[in-house]
Amino acid sequence: MIGEIAHFLALASALGLILALIFNAFFYSVGRHSNQDILSYKLFHQSCLLIFISFGLYIYLAITDDFSISYIANHSNSQLPIFYKITSIWSAHEGSMFLWIVFLTLWSTLFISSLSFKHPLKKGTMLMLTIIILGFLLFLLITSNPFERILPFGVLEGADINPVLQDPALAIHPPLLYLGYVGFVISFSFITAYLFHGDIHYPWEKDIKNWSFVAWIFLTIGITLGSWWAYYELGWGGYWFWDPVENVALMPWLAATAFIHSLFASSKSNILKTWTLFLGILIFALSLFGAFIVRSGIIDSVHSFANDPQRGLYLLGFSGFITLISLGIFAYRLPNMQSSKLIVTGSKESFLSMNNILMLTAIFSIFLGVTYPLILEFINGDKVSIGPPYYNTIFAPLILMTSIFIMISLEALWQRGMQARTLLIAVTPTFVISSLILYFIWYFVQIFSLLAYIGIYSGLLIIISYLLKGAISLKNKTYINKGSFIAHLGLGLLFFAVSMNSILSYQKNINLFLGEQQFINNSITEFKFLDLQNIKASNHDVVSAEIFIVHDGQPIYLNPEKRKYFARGQITSETAIYATALKDTYLTIGDQLDDGSWTFSLQINYFIKWIWFSSALMVIGILMTIFKKKIS
Amino acid sequence: MLKNRKKRLQKFFIIMLLSAIGASLVLFALNSKLDLFYSPSEMLAADIKPGYRIKLGGMVEIDSIKREGTKVLFVVTDFEVKVPVSFDGIVPDLFKENSGVVVLGFYSDGLFVAEKIFAKHDENYMPPELTRQEPG
Secondary structure, eight states, X not given: OHHHHHHHHHHHHHHHHHHHHHHHHHHHHHOSOOHHHHHHHHHHHHHHHHHHHHXXXXXXXXXXXXXXXXXXXXXXXXXXOHHHHHHGGGSSHHHHHHHHHHHHHHHHHHHHHHSOTTOTTHHHHHHHHHHHHHHHHHHXXXXXXXTOBOSSOOOSSOOOOOGGGOSHHHXXXXXXXXXXXXXXXXXXXXXXXXXXXXXXXXXXXXXXXXXXXXXXXXXXXXXXXXXXXXXXXXXXXXXXXXXXXXXXXXHHHHHHHHHHHHHHHHHHHSSSHHHHHHHHHHHHHHHHHHHHHHHHOOSOOSSOOOOOHHHHHHHHHHHHHHHHHHHHHHHHHHHHHOOSXXXXXXXXXXXXXXXXXXXHHHHHHHHHHHHHHHHHHHHHOOEEEEOHXXXXXXXXXXXXXXXXXXXXXXXXXXXXXXXXXXXXXXXXXXXHHHHHHHHHHHHHHOOOOHHHHHHHHHHHHHHHHHHHHHHHHHHHTOOOOHHXXXXXXXXXXXXXXHHHHHHHOEEEEEEEOTTOEEOOOSSEEEEEEEEEEEEEOSSEEEEEEEEEEEETTEEEEEOOXXXXXXXXXXXXXXXXXXXXXXXXXXXXXXXXXXXXXXXXXXXXXXXXXXXXXXXXXXXXXXXXXXXXXHHO | OHHHHHHHHHHHHHHHHHHHHHHHHHHHHHHHHEXXXXXXXXXXXXXXXXXXXXXXXXXXXXXXXXXXXXXXXXXEEOSXXXXXXXXXXXOOTTOOTTSEEEEEEEEETXXXXXXXXXXXXXXXXXXXXXXXXXXX
């Protein structure tokens, strides 16, 4: 019964949105702000409320194990803790789409109520948001109904959530990621409304600045959590695989990063406005492209849901439709936006524009990497896959150029050029110090890899230039933007850590009997297989090994596990990690061989912690920027 | 006016030229960095040069998994031809007999040396070209 009520509420919400759309479109053509507007606002907000109630009921159904609902029966289990019963909702297509829509609605209703009644863009923004929510709600109800019943009788026990997904980090990774993706619907709709409205002098940036920052934060945390989870759960020791689905998350992130930078310049100097508007549209368009890639199953990926041409076609059509509306209006207004003022070479804006171009190049390269296999297969039937070598080759030079521009723009001024001499004096110390450090790294490591060294050097350029700037401003007590300072240090550290990780990390496969010990290398002088235990847990069996390692003279005990889950009979490995500031000692247990010995995979991963830390720094930096705005 | 137009045309061509160069560089990078995907029959028919990295997808043959130290030996099949594969390391948890697998590596002299083994999160996964040929 509750299932039907939830279903009915979702349908009612769709109906309410259709009415809101009709009213809104009608009153928009009338033009004035009138009392009738209140009606369409109310309709909009109440339709949103219906979606929230419907989702609330759905959570209730999942908690109470209503296995007559087909989706819940397929993805949950009565033995699961309540936390995972709830998170099982977004473990597959239908439920996660539902969550996506709930967040879409949440952002929309919050943003619309934050705009004052007389706000010139309120009606237009709401119109666009209504279209988008409605489009996805209909998609959910028509092609992927999460409320579907198993008729006439439900099953007694659910099929269980996939064990690798039974993990706190992964449980909150999709919601955060979705909050980020979907959060850019605000800038998308607001920009479309702004362009449609036609008053190009309206200072639109201030209304969506903090919304975009918050969405960026969610997107960044979402991506980082996914990467972190992959690192410790999957047992491959990697954190980023250039998988198509990771790529479609990275594209909006790059666009969003360019956007929040341009937003700052757009409101400051009026010159980068067209850039900013375009980027604002692009982010959400890329998010939609991502939804299409993941949910159509068109690309084979570890993340993708089942292949379904009907869903793919709907998503492609609808995403194309709203992106075209937005880009169409943008193209229509473009001639009015031509600024008589040109960007001064050597000004801060000029470097920002250069980095915008580099970001777009990066996005385009990823886009090509994701779609090229599809195009090639369509043309001549060859099946290919594009892996890390392609992306590494493309990204190394882009990162170096971006870093140099970031470094120079630190010295540049808004709207004013700089003299070559001042520039030279300012950046020479950074170049010298970075080169020296790079040389020392080579001297100690004695491993050479061109791409990795480009990455390390890029990271150093950013870190050193900001540290020098910080030291100078501390000494002279001059102003420095603390949020930007921290965020860029994070970026520099990210480049540095990723590249160092790639040259220093290594893996050893070991084959041992119980009680046996082995010498691995000069760093790991002892590897001893102490004990093996069989343990029974609530919903799985555990085989747990105890390993004693002497790593750089330090004794470490590690307990890698293998688990067998009852409900699906699936086997998972639990990695044992011993982390120090510099490196992780990362151990997974493999299979038992016929002769009774066991295989282990030992990985030494350098600078891994620094990668998560750098991403945290970027988030903190943006948080400080938001907070600073609030108090000033 | 005319001068202006000429200037704009010039600008347009320069931008087009630069984009064309950029795109061809990217495509060049793509072509040398991509891994072709084959089924066992396709791979044997294609005459792969040693040292050319490819992806091979198929089913792990029943009773074919053997272990030698840290090495795993098994046979990938598409129910027409068989390719022996050797892999040094720990196989993914979802790697098992009679289920789908994709291996990345090099083929020479009748042996496929795998660098990586992929198995899907989804235990029902099977390479798309095998779904049609699945027996039973």
